[in-house]
Amino acid sequence: MSLIVSDLSKKYGNKTVVDHISFSMEKPGVYALLGTNGAGKTTTIRMMLGILAKDGGEVLWNGAPLQVDTCNVGYLAEERGLYPKYSLMDQLIYFAGIKGVPKAEAKKRIAYWADRLEVAEYLYPQQTATKGRRVKKQKPKLADQLSKGNQQKIQFMTALLSDPELIILDEPMSGLDPVNTDLFKEIIREEIAKGKYLIMSSHQMATVEEFCTDITILNRSKAVLQGNLNEIKKSYGRVNLNLKVEQDIRPYIEAAGVQLLTEKEFEYQLKVESEAQANGLLGSLIQAKIPVIRFDLREPSLHEIFVEKVGEANED
Amino acid sequence: MKIEKNMFAGTGQVYRFTLKQLIGSRMNVISMIVMMVLALFALPVMTFLSGSGFLDDGVLEASAIYLQNDTAYELDVEDVRATGEAFSDVTFVTPTYSVEEVADRLGEDELFVHIYKDAAAEMFAIEVFSQPDGELYESSAVDQLTAAITDGFQKAQYRALGATPEQLAIATAQVEMEAEYASDYLASDQIPWDVQYFIQIFYAVVVMMVSILTVSYIVRSVTEEKTSKLVEVLMVSLKPLALLTGKILAVMTYILFQMVVYVGCFILSYKVSGRFMDMSGVDSLLAQNGISMEMFHMGPALAAVVLLSLLLAYMTYALVAGLMGAGCSKTEDVQSAVQVPTMICMAAYIVSCVTSPLNSPTVALVTSLVPFVSGFCAPVHYLLGDISMGVMVLSWLIQMVVIAGLMFFATKVYRDLIIHKGERVRILDMIRMAAASRQQKGA
Numbered sequence: 001m002s003l004i005v006s007d008l009s010k011k012y013g014n015k016t017v018v019d020h021i022s023f024s025m026e027k028p029g030v031y032a033l034l035g036t037n038g039a040g041k042t043t044t045i046r047m048m049l050g051i052l053a054k055d056g057g058e059v060l061w062n063g064a065p066l067q068v069d070t071c072n073v074g075y076l077a078e079e080r081g082l083y084p085k086y087s088l089m090d091q092l093i094y095f096a097g098i099k100g101v102p103k104a105e106a107k108k109r110i111a112y113w114a115d116r117l118e119v120a121e122y123l124y125p126q127q128t129a130t131k132g133r134r135v136k137k138q139k140p141k142l143a144d145q146l147s148k149g150n151q152q153k154i155q156f157m158t159a160l161l162s163d164p165e166l167i168i169l170d171e172p173m174s175g176l177d178p179v180n181t182d183l184f185k186e187i188i189r190e191e192i193a194k195g196k197y198l199i200m201s202s203h204q205m206a207t208v209e210e211f212c213t214d215i216t217i218l219n220r221s222k223a224v225l226q227g228n229l230n231e232i233k234k235s236y237g238r239v240n241l242n243l244k245v246e247q248d249i250r251p252y253i254e255a256a257g258v259q260l261l262t263e264k265e266f267e268y269q270l271k272v273e274s275e276a277q278a279n280g281l282l283g284s285l286i287q288a289k290i291p292v293i294r295f296d297l298r299e300p301s302l303h304e305i306f307v308e309k310v311g312e313a314n315e316d
Numbered sequence: 317m318k319i320e321k322n323m324f325a326g327t328g329q330v331y332r333f334t335l336k337q338l339i340g341s342r343m344n345v346i347s348m349i350v351m352m353v354l355a356l357f358a359l360p361v362m363t364f365l366s367g368s369g370f371l372d373d374g375v376l377e378a379s380a381i382y383l384q385n386d387t388a389y390e391l392d393v394e395d396v397r398a399t400g401e402a403f404s405d406v407t408f409v410t411p412t413y414s415v416e417e418v419a420d421r422l423g424e425d426e427l428f429v430h431i432y433k434d435a436a437a438e439m440f441a442i443e444v445f446s447q448p449d450g451e452l453y454e455s456s457a458v459d460q461l462t463a464a465i466t467d468g469f470q471k472a473q474y475r476a477l478g479a480t481p482e483q484l485a486i487a488t489a490q491v492e493m494e495a496e497y498a499s500d501y502l503a504s505d506q507i508p509w510d511v512q513y514f515i516q517i518f519y520a521v522v523v524m525m526v527s528i529l530t531v532s533y534i535v536r537s538v539t540e541e542k543t544s545k546l547v548e549v550l551m552v553s554l555k556p557l558a559l560l561t562g563k564i565l566a567v568m569t570y571i572l573f574q575m576v577v578y579v580g581c582f583i584l585s586y587k588v589s590g591r592f593m594d595m596s597g598v599d600s601l602l603a604q605n606g607i608s609m610e611m612f613h614m615g616p617a618l619a620a621v622v623l624l625s626l627l628l629a630y631m632t633y634a635l636v637a638g639l640m641g642a643g644c645s646k647t648e649d650v651q652s653a654v655q656v657p658t659m660i661c662m663a664a665y666i667v668s669c670v671t672s673p674l675n676s677p678t679v680a681l682v683t684s685l686v687p688f689v690s691g692f693c694a695p696v697h698y699l700l701g702d703i704s705m706g707v708m709v710l711s712w713l714i715q716m717v718v719i720a721g722l723m724f725f726a727t728k729v730y731r732d733l734i735i736h737k738g739e740r741v742r743i744l745d746m747i748r749m750a751a752a753s754r755q756q757k758g759a
Contacts, residue, residue: 081544
């Protein structure tokens with residue numbers, strides 16, 4: 001299976017909102033679409049899914065145009081919602097139904113995901129109290145009675161109910177608390193392990209970095225950087241140095257020509273030009289018999305690459 | 317318009333879900349119960365307001381009927397009994413007091429019948445007395461008894477003159493009189509003008525009610541999905557036309573279900589009320605306006621004409637409503653979005669009411685063919701014989717073309733409209749969008 005997006009373009013009047021975006025996924029995994037607000041991520045996703053008409057380009061799934069009847073797609077939209085006054089169970093059965101999941105099967109899957117996402121209490125009548133021999137049952141909740149986080153879980157469930165081959169998650173973790181963020185991450189890892197193709201758009205670089213193998217960074221409708229994340233990082237080299245000592249070493253840093261980013265209680269975040277420059281600084285500290293508690297030389301984070309690339313593009 | 321194979325895939329799911337939500341909605345349940353109560357109680361209330369009340373059972377329940385016959389003609393009680401079941405047990409008792417003492421001596425459940433000759437007026441008179449506080453006072457059975465005694469007395473007169481039973485039957489046979497204007501007699505095969513007008517108004521009101529209810533439901537339903545931010549997820553699995561069609565069919569089923577329930581309640585109320593209440597007041601009120609229950613008896617062919625016409629009118633307005641709803645982004649826009657199709661509907665209704673009394677074949681032809689108006693007028697003109705079946709079919713074809721055009725238009729703009737945010741999209745903007753979409757495809 002493969003997903004190929006080539007030359008996707010969209011204009012509103014004279015304004016180009018997506019400018020010849022291309023990328024591909026040859027094997028299962030997570031592909032990240034990153035970008036500033038208004039960069040064109042959501043428009044790209046909408047065109048891929050056929051929600052928005054394309055001005056140009058094509059999206060192929062296994063060599064054929066991507067269509068809902070040829071590819072089982074699960075989609076968690078950035079702008080997500082539920083029918084506020086309808087029963088959640090009815091809604092979930094409906095969403096599964098329009099994806100071709102029979103009612104009985106949908107009920108089984110809903111039970112599984114309700115348990116997995118810890119929302120069963122909102123979907124099924126709950127036994128609240130006993131008066132003598134009478135058991136009182138509380139009605140399942142309506143969507144507008146749920147917290148935003150729990151609504152998001154239900155919406156995530158709708159994306160997964162059809163057991164999709166291709167899962168598109170637009171800002172899946174925005175607004176979630178740390179516990180639920182971890183729950184979502186765990187499920188995403190499970191889906192990756194099942195061999196699913198995931199496309200994820202997010203502003204949370206650390207989260208994306210945890211999963212994605214390939215990325216496209218969009219800025220002002222254009223792709224400013226794309227490729228395999230490891231290779232991109234390697235191309236930058238190990239330039240981030242985290243140094244922890246027990247005294248002020250600023251004179252040594254200046255002497256080595258290293259850029260000081262931050263300093264807090266003798267823990268320094270430094271930017272080096274090369275590994276040799278970092279080793280030179282370490283050598284001078286050893287020579288001066290300054291004890292080094294931590295010397296951690298790393299590649300730049302996705303966050304740094306993103307900020308740098310978007311900044312460069314904006315300067316141009 | 318190119319119809320894609322999967323254009324309507326999922327319509328059934330949308331239909332079932334929308335219908336379930338419409339039927340289950342608390343607000344809809346409450347309004348339906350209110351309407352059912354109105355339909356059930358409107359007729360009995362109207363009956364009371366018209367001054368009528370409960371029917372008595374027509375059986376004369378008098379403990380004694382005193383008969384004082386001061387004429388030479390002997391009344392045969394069998395003649396009275398033969399006039400109906402109400403009097404099958406009637407027996408007359410000779411009074412032990414005179415008619416002058418009736419006020420003091422007559423019991424509350426007794427009647428006193430006095431037959432005498434009024435010498436001054438040179439005629440016979442029959443008087444039936446009852447106590448004003450008694451159960452028999454103002455009873456319809458007493459009126460019927462008076463009529464039966466009158467007939468019986470007439471027969472007694474003929475018998476006294478020596479009439480044979482055959483002669484008696486001829487002499488006392490019912491005579492029905494009918495007086496009408498010569499112009500009415502000559503035009504007796506035509507439906508009267510007031511009846512024609514009523515049929516037009518009645519049908520137009522039904523179409524208008526169905527259309528306005530539809531417009532309101534569909535605009536709200538489409539806008540709800542947009543404001544709930546659901547539509548994007550739905551559009552991944554459904555084509556816009558399937559989403560719209562599912563909704564339109566569900567709303568149509570719900571409205572027709574409502575109409576059937578209300579009409580059923582009304583008929584039930586009429587039948588049940590008619591058993592216990594005197595509906596003559598309501599009947600005469602309706603008759604004064606040229607309305608009779610016979611008007612609603614339709615053959616299957618005519619019923620099919622009316623239903624198909626109603627369906628096409630419904631589809632036309634429902635599609636316009638769907639487009640208007642898709643142009644809204646906020647709940648506040650619903651009111652103004654509803655206004656456009658409602659105004660078109662009202663205009664068509666007024667045209668149908670204004671043109672109907674003109675009784676002109678040309679006007680009938682034009683109003684039967686012009687889209688939006690034809691849904692209100694064509695089946696009525698066909699029913700009244702103003703247009704032929706050929707014109708009726710042509711009217712349907714034109715409406716179908718309009719519906720197909722609206723669907724084609726919807727495929728062009730619905731997808732873009734449904735994810736549109738901001739100010740409500742006007743019709744002219746929609747037309748521009750459709751034109752732009754066409755140009756892009758052409759390029």
